[in-house]
Amino acid sequence: METLTIGDFAARSGVAPSALRYYEREGLIRSARTSGNQRRYERTELRRVAFIRIAQQVGVSLDEIRAALAELPENRTPTRADWARLSDRWRHRLEEKIALMQRLRDDLSGCIGCGCLSLHRCKLINPDDRLAGDGPGARILLDPAG
Amino acid sequence: METLTIGDFAARSGVAPSALRYYEREGLIRSARTSGNQRRYERTELRRVAFIRIAQQVGVSLDEIRAALAELPENRTPTRADWARLSDRWRHRLEEKIALMQRLRDDLSGCIGCGCLSLHRCKLINPDDRLAGDGPGARILLDPAG
DNA sequence: CCTTGAGTTGAAGTGAACTTCAACTTGCAG
DNA sequence: CTGCAAGTTGAAGTTCACTTCAACTCAAGG
Structure with missing residues (x-):
């Protein structure tokens, strides 16, 4: 299993599928699509969701969280260093x-x-x-x- | 000045008049009325508002805050001990x-x-x-x- | 194949915590 | 006594972060 369906991703991240779709609409996370238009998540997206949840705990709005996540590279999978900078x-x-x-x-x-x-x-x-x-x-x- | 108008009370507490009216409707704070039906707040009510604001910072809902405040005596001004118990x-x-x-x-x-x-x-x-x-x-x- | 559980969409609904509005009344400084 | 800032009300509107719904499609086991 290379990627995760939305159901599996929801189970792993502890976030409801509807919330995941919402996050995607809001540009907080991303997913690939199968030929049949279903979402497939890379495991690295779990990091984003974890980050989102932690930031929410601190009382940060999704707007601000999006802005923070926007600092991660768009064209490649974020490295340890990318995450380290952000989380610092x-x-x-x-x-x-x-x-x-x-x-x-x-x-x-x-x-x-x-x-x-x-x-x-x-x-x-x-x-x-x-x-x-x-x-x-x-x-x-x-x-x-x- | 024995009691405070809603404007003064708002200034002192840092909470907008509309929010104060809302808190009152929700049973979180109380006010007396003048003969002309305007609100007059006792200074002790400032304690309640401070408590509300602090509890909100902790992420507590107004519902829960109301429940907590309900433990204060209704028929007399809360004493130090009342507040001490609550805030503990x-x-x-x-x-x-x-x-x-x-x-x-x-x-x-x-x-x-x-x-x-x-x-x-x-x-x-x-x-x-x-x-x-x-x-x-x-x-x-x-x-x-x- | 066929069934069935999981997924898709846009639109509408929810609940918390307020704010805004319109129409009206009070209270006080001059 | 008058003018006007400040107060009153109920109802409706707003924002945030989702959830629910209806109608439909996909994917995979038997």
Whole structure:
């Protein structure tokens, strides 16, 4: 078995056939066709799907994921180095997200946990003791930008 | 200023007025009304919104958040202890999520990063070397249950 | 061959979480 | 008292990420 049918590919990747077709329509993955127009997937496509699933876990939209995957070579099967470059960048994203979540965890115990949370007074959520009027409140803590 | 108008509350919480109305319809927050039927928010409601935003960051649905918030007393303003109890449970969820993300990060460098990722062979994503037929593949790594 | 399970398509449906709209009312500064 | 920014409502619209459906074709075992 050189290539996989959509059913097998779905089973291997843990993603429903309908989702795989959707990903293909959206340009996230690709497939060859048999003479009878059925999809056949190369096993290397499993890497793409794994990458997609991991990125989704980090809260990345399919749009952004497509953009990331677009950096892989189009005309040849991506090499280890190609994947390494890509995933290195995303490891950073993951690390940022992890750092944010750790901050959230600490603030949750330290701030809501102690009952002091009032957003406009709490040092943790509003580090500069900046009152409203300048704009967001919780955003300072919650924004990806923050 | 004892209570906040929806505009002020939106500014303080970093959540759009339309979202606040939506949260209220969904039973996540509450407001008093003026004689002219306008919303007035107590500052303690900011805590709820902060909690909602934090929980959303962890990937929790509003449905689940409502269920969590339902554990707060209805007839009195939640005390420090009330919030402490609630946020303690959620600190655990956050920690689980953080652990998952750390695992994802390690797998990303160790697995996709090295180029070995093929899902059905990779030890990291498929720790028991369990081949398809038993069901999911990547799911083993990515499922909340896993 | 024939049957049957797996695959194909475009179009429409779903659910979550909001936003936008239109038509109307309130509240406060001048 | 007036003007106007800010508030109110229900209904409909939007985006994302899929799923479901109907009608049809393909592939492979008996």
